[in-house]
Amino acid sequence: xxxxxxxxxxxxxxxxxxxxxxxxxxxxxxxxxxxxxxxxxxxxxxxxxxxxxxxxxxxxxxxxxxxxxxxxxxxxxxxxxxxxxxxxxxxxxxxxxxxxxxxxxxxxxxxx
Amino acid sequence: xxxxxxxxxxxxxxxxxxxxxxxxxxxxxxxxxxxxxxxxxxxxxxxxxxxxxxxxxxxxxxxxxxxxxxxxxxxxxxxxxxxxxxxxxxxxxxxxxxxxxxxxxxxxxxxxxx
Numbered sequence: 001x002x003x004x005x006x007x008x009x010x011x012x013x014x015x016x017x018x019x020x021x022x023x024x025x026x027x028x029x030x031x032x033x034x035x036x037x038x039x040x041x042x043x044x045x046x047x048x049x050x051x052x053x054x055x056x057x058x059x060x061x062x063x064x065x066x067x068x069x070x071x072x073x074x075x076x077x078x079x080x081x082x083x084x085x086x087x088x089x090x091x092x093x094x095x096x097x098x099x100x101x102x103x104x105x106x107x108x109x110x111x112x
Numbered sequence: 113x114x115x116x117x118x119x120x121x122x123x124x125x126x127x128x129x130x131x132x133x134x135x136x137x138x139x140x141x142x143x144x145x146x147x148x149x150x151x152x153x154x155x156x157x158x159x160x161x162x163x164x165x166x167x168x169x170x171x172x173x174x175x176x177x178x179x180x181x182x183x184x185x186x187x188x189x190x191x192x193x194x195x196x197x198x199x200x201x202x203x204x205x206x207x208x209x210x211x212x213x214x215x216x217x218x219x220x221x222x223x224x225x226x
Contacts, residue, residue, distance in 0.1 A: 036217070043116075043202055043217040044155075088155065099145070099168050100215065102155035 003027050006089055006103025015112045019076040023089035023103045026070065030091040033065050035074045038086045038105065048074060079110045114139065116205050116218035124224045130191040133221045137184050137205030144186040146178060149200040161186055162209050198225045
């Protein structure tokens with residue numbers, strides 16, 4: 001079993017839809033959870049950063065972490081064509097070092 | 113504020129050759145990490161440098177190496193290139209060590225091995 005599982009999609013939605021992206025993980029030591037957005041042939045861009053369980057909202061984006069279920073989600077409200085990209089979840093444990101464990105990424109396409 | 117800068121952006125090498133990739137972190141950032149991204153394996157951690165010392169290493173063969181200079185700039189080297197080394201190599205920087213620090217990625221260096 002991989003440490004982090006993420007459905008690769010592709011996920012296609014119409015403009016204005018609410019998008020739900022998810023990852024599951026197996027390592028209970030993970031404490032830091034991130035979502036990155038990566039456009040084609042570009043580097044990953046940090047979208048959301050959450051420590052431990054709970055919700056975090058930033059504009060149209062909401063990140064949720066449920067450590068009891070080992071499940072994290074990213075919600076995108078009022079999706080736009082510019083949101084079309086690959087979304088990567090990443091996580092790490094509460095220890096020194098910056099080794100992130102990534103999901104494979106979900107490809108999202110938002111049509112106008 | 114300039115982001116993480118990686119050079120070169122694109123390069124093609126022949127099997128058996130070696131390659132050196134360069135990374136300039138965000139000003140003030142002292143931790144530099146390297147990742148390899150491939151369609152099959154996704155993003156995988158290579159190593160992390162802080163204060164010119166390798167602090168953490170992923171599960172890659174010894175052909176992959178790196179170093180960090182006193183100005184926090186970093187280089188990674190891959191020797192005896194194999195076809196499977198074709199990938200996007202990403203550099204990431206953060207202010208300090210510890211996973212509580214926000215990590216920012218560069219645009220990457222696209223390496224093709226033929």
